[in-house]
Amino acid sequence: MRILVVDNDQNTVETLEAAINAKTDYKIDIAYSGKEALEKMKMNGLYDLVILDIMMPEINGVDVCKLMTQDEKLKNTPVLLISALPVTSRAFQESLGKFNELSVVKDVIEKPFSIAELLTKIKRILGF
Amino acid sequence: MEVIKDKKTKQRLRGIIDGEEKFRTIFENVNDIIVYVDKYGKILDINKRSYELFGRKPEELIGKNFLKLDLFRIKDIPKMIKLFKDVIVKGKEIPLMELEIEDKKGKFIPVEASTKIIKKNGKIEGFLTIARDITDRKKAEEKLKESEEKFRNLVETTSDWIWEVDKNGVYTYASPKIKEILGYEPKEIIGKTPFDLMPKDEAKKIANIFGEIAKDKKVFHSLRNWNIHKNGGKVLLETSGVPILDEKGNLLGYRGIDRDITERIIVEEALQEAKNKLQTYFDTAGVIILVLNPELKILLINAKGCDILGYTLNEVLGKDWCTNFIPKGNRAEIKSCFEKLITEKVRGIQYCEGPILTKEGEKRFIAWHNTLLKNGQGQIQAILSTGGDITELTQAKSTIQQLKEFDRLKDDFLNIATHELKTPLTSIVGLSEIMKEQKSYLDPKYKNYINIIYEEGLKLTHIIKRILMVTRFESGRETVNIESFNLANFVSQLLVNLNIIANKRKMKVVTNVEEKSLVLRSDKEKISQLIYNLLDNAIKYGPEGQTITINILKPEKDWVKIEVKDEGPGIPPESQKKIFTKFAQLEPSLNRSQEGTGLGLYICKLIVDKLGGTIGVKSTLGKGSTFYFILPIQPKKENP
Numbered sequence: 001m002r003i004l005v006v007d008n009d010q011n012t013v014e015t016l017e018a019a020i021n022a023k024t025d026y027k028i029d030i031a032y033s034g035k036e037a038l039e040k041m042k043m044n045g046l047y048d049l050v051i052l053d054i055m056m057p058e059i060n061g062v063d064v065c066k067l068m069t070q071d072e073k074l075k076n077t078p079v080l081l082i083s084a085l086p087v088t089s090r091a092f093q094e095s096l097g098k099f100n101e102l103s104v105v106k107d108v109i110e111k112p113f114s115i116a117e118l119l120t121k122i123k124r125i126l127g128f
Numbered sequence: 129m130e131v132i133k134d135k136k137t138k139q140r141l142r143g144i145i146d147g148e149e150k151f152r153t154i155f156e157n158v159n160d161i162i163v164y165v166d167k168y169g170k171i172l173d174i175n176k177r178s179y180e181l182f183g184r185k186p187e188e189l190i191g192k193n194f195l196k197l198d199l200f201r202i203k204d205i206p207k208m209i210k211l212f213k214d215v216i217v218k219g220k221e222i223p224l225m226e227l228e229i230e231d232k233k234g235k236f237i238p239v240e241a242s243t244k245i246i247k248k249n250g251k252i253e254g255f256l257t258i259a260r261d262i263t264d265r266k267k268a269e270e271k272l273k274e275s276e277e278k279f280r281n282l283v284e285t286t287s288d289w290i291w292e293v294d295k296n297g298v299y300t301y302a303s304p305k306i307k308e309i310l311g312y313e314p315k316e317i318i319g320k321t322p323f324d325l326m327p328k329d330e331a332k333k334i335a336n337i338f339g340e341i342a343k344d345k346k347v348f349h350s351l352r353n354w355n356i357h358k359n360g361g362k363v364l365l366e367t368s369g370v371p372i373l374d375e376k377g378n379l380l381g382y383r384g385i386d387r388d389i390t391e392r393i394i395v396e397e398a399l400q401e402a403k404n405k406l407q408t409y410f411d412t413a414g415v416i417i418l419v420l421n422p423e424l425k426i427l428l429i430n431a432k433g434c435d436i437l438g439y440t441l442n443e444v445l446g447k448d449w450c451t452n453f454i455p456k457g458n459r460a461e462i463k464s465c466f467e468k469l470i471t472e473k474v475r476g477i478q479y480c481e482g483p484i485l486t487k488e489g490e491k492r493f494i495a496w497h498n499t500l501l502k503n504g505q506g507q508i509q510a511i512l513s514t515g516g517d518i519t520e521l522t523q524a525k526s527t528i529q530q531l532k533e534f535d536r537l538k539d540d541f542l543n544i545a546t547h548e549l550k551t552p553l554t555s556i557v558g559l560s561e562i563m564k565e566q567k568s569y570l571d572p573k574y575k576n577y578i579n580i581i582y583e584e585g586l587k588l589t590h591i592i593k594r595i596l597m598v599t600r601f602e603s604g605r606e607t608v609n610i611e612s613f614n615l616a617n618f619v620s621q622l623l624v625n626l627n628i629i630a631n632k633r634k635m636k637v638v639t640n641v642e643e644k645s646l647v648l649r650s651d652k653e654k655i656s657q658l659i660y661n662l663l664d665n666a667i668k669y670g671p672e673g674q675t676i677t678i679n680i681l682k683p684e685k686d687w688v689k690i691e692v693k694d695e696g697p698g699i700p701p702e703s704q705k706k707i708f709t710k711f712a713q714l715e716p717s718l719n720r721s722q723e724g725t726g727l728g729l730y731i732c733k734l735i736v737d738k739l740g741g742t743i744g745v746k747s748t749l750g751k752g753s754t755f756y757f758i759l760p761i762q763p764k765k766e767n768p
Contacts, residue, residue: 112558
């Protein structure tokens, strides 16, 4: 299994990496921006899952998903979005309307999250 | 020629001759007609003026009968013959006669003829007639007659009563109008005084006033006085008069008119009363009422208007509205506003807001409603404006605007805080969680430290989430996600996790479901939060080993009640009411034994409100507490 973790916050990336490494044997790639994420997806072949932060400078998480949806190769790669916005907030709900149109988005997890919760969601997307 | 020698006779003769000459000179040069006829009417002598007038030579006249000369109007001739007969036969004197004679141009001239009978030895010898042209006098008489007629007509047809009094105030003349005004015939009034027609007090009052006027022989106007009609009714007269003076300026009396103004006064009084009433309404109105003429000058303003402007009524009336009471910078705008109204580009009622300038120089903001006042012909008479002082409102609006701005800033801040606080917490909680579960050879002391980091990180997460949630609820940005689910199943799913938490303090959670098949349409996430929060409280404040019971009661009508019952110390009655308010904790904050944000129950209340239900508590000190919430089975607005 190959997972791409995308977040501009290095510590969050490392936390995610540590959490996944501690509990699974998935192979992890890292990208620190939306742009880098798209490049890696195109270069390194298909990932089984992209864990993607919403709030990033320049190309944000939602934009990345949009571009993925429009790309023939990437449109079937599942995405787990990480959001600092509360999932029950109106702002998030409104964005969620957009996510529903973005077929790549499979689930959302709110920061901060427990490792157990994260792994549950990952496994659910990957079909375990 | 006889020679006169005697001196005396000479002198006398000269006198006679002189007299004769003198008479002749007068006779020929006088401007009157002088004619001397014998007793048969034959002209014996006639003066120069006469034949000039008649345009005939002396010989054409002298020796002829004057009646046969076509000098008179035919109708006058029998009159004259009869006169002469009377004189001759009956010996009468000849009176002054007015005749008309025909001049050379055929024009008849009125003359006044005086005739002297000339006798000799007692017998009638002839007649000497002097006739004077009275054309001018006749004309004057005619005019006088005309003007008299005119005045008579006026006096008798005017609606006013015309009178004359003598110097004692006694009526000497009363025009017939008196009958209509006071019910008396003019002749009943003659001999009375005006004061006889008045009530006693009024007579006394008016006599004083009139006494002053008459003393100075003054003209007076519109002196009001009450009189008594012949039928007993009261009549208000308005009297005007001028003094009648003789050539030396002595007062002979007064002449004047009286007008009946009773009706007018009654109407005026009624109008005044109506006006006063209106003025009262006008002045008690809580808004400015302003009437401007089309040139924007103030015709009328009420007490409230004066009050706000800080001027007295007299300082304001007649003033130009814009120049005096509108701040310089707003005048053009206000003028164009009124212009639109007057030119009827705006129809009906116009609304505008703007400042006015008070006497103190302060600006007040007024919301105006303007409309046109028109007369029956549809011509614009005035502008009626009512204005409410919205200065405070305007300030409040701007404050609200500022507050909204602050609120937006707060939201921005919260969004940033959300991200900035939660992102590092992800690492703190996540990494400490991994480390504490790692089978490592770390010193147990450090393992404990990591555990503390993890626990505190979780707490912090918890607090941030709660604060953010309250903020979202309060600003209406929390959403409800409605779905259908079986309530009993849902709660039993929660029970597993709830017991994990409870077990840590050696407690247990049980459920008691009265209606297993109940399907609820509500927000699952929020209900689970409700139950978690209530359970969290029960665990926090309850004794170790207690049993916490979740009761799902049998639904009543459209509602279902869920209870969380503990075996804790209970809540004093005075605290039960405020327990659901923000930051309410039972113990004062400095010596609190339990940590927490004081938001748990407040959030519960916010959630229940959002879901359309109610929340409450029943508790007896020492016997535990039962928190409950009642929810609609279907969201209320979804019901058909």
